[in-house]
Amino acid sequence: MTAPRTQPLRVLLVSHYYPPHLGGIENVVRNEAVQLAALGVDVTVLTSGERSGAVDEAGVRVVRVRAWNGVERRAGVPFPVLSPRLLPTALRLVRRADVVHVHDCLxxxxxxxxxxxxxxxxxxxxxxxxxxxEHPSALVRGVQRAVYATAGRSLLRRARAVLTLNAGVAAFVGRYGARPARSHHLANGVDPVLFRPAASAGERRDARRSFGLPDDVPLVLFAGRLVPKKGYDLLLAAHAAEPEPGYELVFAGDGDSRALAGRTGVHHLGTLSAERLAELYRACEIFALPSAAEGFPLTVQEAMASGLAVLTSDDPGYAPYRLDPGLVALVPRQVPALRTALASLAGDPELRGRMGDYARHYAETGFSWPQHAEALLRHYAEALPDRSPHHPSPRPPRP
Known part of the structure; x- marks a missing residue:
């Protein structure tokens, strides 16, 4: 019988970006890192940065390798080009890790x-x-396929476990080499304290005023990068197709904002911190994200925790979540369908209230970061050579 581990479990989390860079994957990795560290795991994060270096953040060692981000700035594709120091740094960090947890193969x-x-x-x-x-550039689409067919296939085939967020991604990794017995569904978590409903009509009104938004009309929020796969252009088209929309659109995120400029009833607030974004959720009544091939976006979970009526894509990949289609609007990525659904929600405050109550309850019971971290520990334990489940010992402070 194998003796129990007496040293803290050492985990290397790997992500192309990490906060303060804003985005879904980096937020997931940071929450995982903080939750695991709170459970006594020795956590290191390997990521990119404007310069190389290592710092301790919230009990987590973050190691950054210098990268050029011109691809993101010029083409809107979040793909850092890292310095030659990446591989030796990765080798050094992996040698001291018990388990390596890679986020995305791309x-x-x-x-x-x-x-x-x-x-x-x-x-x-x-x-x-x-x-x-999905991307309008044939080059970007071709690069994705080439990467998944080579480096991605190798990563997926050799992985001790492959974790996915929805059924569509689960099918995708199966096509690219993931072993069915090692593929598992694992939902991300959300902070129900930060992302919460407005406590009163007064708090919602104050939040609107802090952003310079109108008081007298329902607000539909889109949070994410302004790129075609997110469907922001579809929302603009649906709004423009309605002679009297009865709602206004609010966009939070970076990207090409020229399509938003000068439109009546359209507000662009740019990129916001998590705290300001949480306040913006409380200022709005409806959240809309008609995105494509995204798993279960964090912004949808944040909107649900904030008690908003949620409209998102009618994607069969959401099946593992068993959402009530009467209380979450799952709509085809087509302008007429979006136009009809948004008009219906804007004109029915009672329906919005029922949808918001359902969303908040679902988030409180289904999206827990502590439960997510405990599930990760189980997967890590099974990946270890001795396969002995354990809870990590408390970690001594770093010198």
Missing amino acids: YPTSWAAGLAAALTRTPHLVTQHVALV
Whole structure:
């Protein structure tokens, strides 16, 4: 019988970006890191940055490798180009890790960590957030396919576990080499204290005023990058197609905002911190994200926790969540369908209230970061060579 572990479990989390860079994957990784550290795990994060270096943040060691982000700035594609120091840094960090947890197969940080894990025979897991992303550029689509067919396939095939957010992504990783017995559904969490409903009509009114938004009309919020796969253009078209919409659109996120400029009833607030975004959720009544091939976006979970009526894509990948279609609007990514659904929600405050109550209750019971972290510990334990389940010992403070 194997003796229980007496040293803290050492986990290397790998992500192409990490806060303060804003985005869904980086927020997931940060929450995982903080939750695991609170459970006594020795957590290190390998990521990119404007300069190389290592710092301790909230009990987590964050190691950044210098990267050029021109691809994101110029083309809206979040793909950092990292310095040659990436592979030696990954090898150094993987050698001291018990388990490597890679987030998404598409990025150089994942490839380097996967290669280092193979060379050192360190078990690794993969969380795959999305399948192939729709993009207007044939070059971007081709690069995605090439990466998933090569480095992605290797990462998925050798992974001790592959974690996915919805049925569509689960099918995708199966096509690219993930072993069915090692594929598992695992929902992300959400902070129900930060993301909460407005406590009163007065608090909602104050939140609106802090953003310069009108008081007398329902507000439909879109939170995310202004790129086609998110469907922001579909919302604009649905709004423009309605002679008297009865609602106004609010956009929070970066990207090409020229399509929003000068439109009546359309507000663009840019990129917001998590705290300001949480306040903006409380200012609005409806959340709309007609995105494509995204798993279960964090912004949808945040909107549900904030008690908003949620409208999102009618994607069969959502099946594992068993959402009530009468209380979450799952709509085709088509302008006429969006126009009809938004008009219906804007004109029916009682329906919005029922949908918001359902969303909040679902978030409180179904999206828990502590439960997510406990599930990760179980997967890590199964990935270890001795396969002995354990709870990590308390970690001593770093010198």
